[in-house]
Amino acid sequence: MTVTYVRRRAHRSQATTSTTSPPMRSRNRAPDASMDLLNQIIRQPLDPDYALAAARGTDPARGRWTLAVLAMIIGALFSVAALQTTREAPALQSERTELISRVQAAEKEQDQLRGRVNLLTQEIATLRAAALGGDEAARTMEAQIDTLDPVVGYVAVTGPGVLIVVDDSPSAAADARDRVLDIDLQVLANGLWEAGAEAISINGHRLSSLTAIRSAGDAITVDYRSLTRPYRVEAIGDPLTLQARFVESSAGAWWNDLAQNRRMRYEISDVKQLDLAADPGIVLRHAGRAAS
């Protein structure tokens, strides 16, 4: 503390006594002079030593060659940097396209694996039928399986139902609140279950009790697969009551509100026949010998 005080005082006395330095230094210093950054940048854009050296009067011819060498270095700096930037641009682009193609390849592989899951599921069903045999207990069990399979999303189903198409409102780019969120789709799906839907799929992804609807980044994912707008929600259920019961439910009110206040697209229509694929995420997890 004392050291800095002494040093500062010494500095100040030096500054006030030196009369040979250029006007900049002999000017009365403001208390915050050393921190007056922006003012200093604007008022003193030129290296003050130019004035000092000119006042001393040096030989202008001396050091011409260092100047030339320096100018060459500066020129080389410019061209090298420009070259490098232009050369790196295609490299970045190709990196990006490679990443995109890798993502696409992975998605294709996932599709293949899902197809294989479907094949194996069919095989399991055939084997199960063979293993159960044809007696009375086997037939009740088969009947039970047949009722439960469509409910859990284990098999593809067909039937009448409703189609609901929802989408962001046209002003979604300006206001994030005008976008369809994962919770909106969750409410929609839960409302449909509540209204008596037997099977639901969103953009072709069948919902089951294990399906997650959530957002990842900018997209909404169902079963961890990103959806693209618009969102088509298909639900199979009683054609006479499904739509009416959904509209009356709290989910219907929620979506009415979104459509009216946020101008989101919300179209609901009856469809004679819907084909919903099985949920490939549903796999046989546990198998045991039937009690005999």
Add this chain to the structure above:
Amino acid sequence: MIPLVGLLAGIVLGIFVEPSIPQVLQPYLPIAIVAAMDALFGAFRAYLEGTFTDRVFVVSFISNVLIAAAIVYVGDQIGVGSQLATAVVVVLGIRIFTNAAAIRRALFHA
């Protein structure tokens, strides 16, 4: 005249020889160039005002480039590299503009 010829020769040399900058130094090249531009504009203004001196130019150029690169390097080490790079560009940019305006006044009297 000599500096101008040197500058052109340097640009041509850089284009045709294509010296490769070590990977470690690459992030500091743009900042070094901004600092070099600052020194160049300062030198040109001093030249127009008749106070230009080689020695001051050489020293100010080298120290500017080194300090700018060093600031960004230190920033990179402590995780604020891009912010410090922005700070350097802003400060040197203000100086470049001020000097360019002075040059314009000296050349065109406008």
